[in-house]
Amino acid sequence: MYLVKTPAIAKQLFCDYLWDIPTNEKVLYFTFDDGPIPDVTTMVLDILNDFSAKATFFCVGENVERNPKIYQRILDDGHTVGNHTFNHLNGWKTPKDVYLNNVAKCSKLVNSKLFRPPYGKITREQASFIKPDYKIVMWDILCGDFDQKVSSKDCFARMKKHAKPGSIIVLHDSVKTKNCVQAALPETLAFFLEQGYRFDALSPSI
Numbered sequence: 001m002y003l004v005k006t007p008a009i010a011k012q013l014f015c016d017y018l019w020d021i022p023t024n025e026k027v028l029y030f031t032f033d034d035g036p037i038p039d040v041t042t043m044v045l046d047i048l049n050d051f052s053a054k055a056t057f058f059c060v061g062e063n064v065e066r067n068p069k070i071y072q073r074i075l076d077d078g079h080t081v082g083n084h085t086f087n088h089l090n091g092w093k094t095p096k097d098v099y100l101n102n103v104a105k106c107s108k109l110v111n112s113k114l115f116r117p118p119y120g121k122i123t124r125e126q127a128s129f130i131k132p133d134y135k136i137v138m139w140d141i142l143c144g145d146f147d148q149k150v151s152s153k154d155c156f157a158r159m160k161k162h163a164k165p166g167s168i169i170v171l172h173d174s175v176k177t178k179n180c181v182q183a184a185l186p187e188t189l190a191f192f193l194e195q196g197y198r199f200d201a202l203s204p205s206i
């Protein structure tokens, strides 16, 4: 169970997390979680290049360790990165110290002040320890690319329906989501470009 569009009440309750970027400008912030992964992250980078789009990649430390060249290409292509823990831990199921150590381990490979908790699951206590060092980045739109019951057409339709100036949109550069992203991303970028939007990376120093 997940919500495609983050409700305003959640944003208000957790107002110290970043859910979107307040702006009237036609700009969208695409974020890609869980890479870098061979053939998938590189495919995403190729698509972004085709549209001169910038994005932010929330990287899993162990994947950066395995795929350092792809990680470097993300930076070389002008995108930004964020910390997504070393082992993609679920905060609700992980003791505080284990969680914080895993974030610190990832930070040795991923140089960024941005942090996104895997699954969006982090306890208030864990967050209180992370906040002094990071901006905790959530999202405005979760289009369901990871959901086997959702087609790429549905993903595109969800982004088309819900995106507004300053939206932070989550997609994944993972093996599971490759086909969906491959189909939905170019279509989405083309649509919003046509509407006068640009695609920026989140600042890594927020």
Ligand SMILES: [Zn+2]
Pocket: 033, 034, 084, 088, 117, 118, 119
């Ligand atoms: Zn993740």
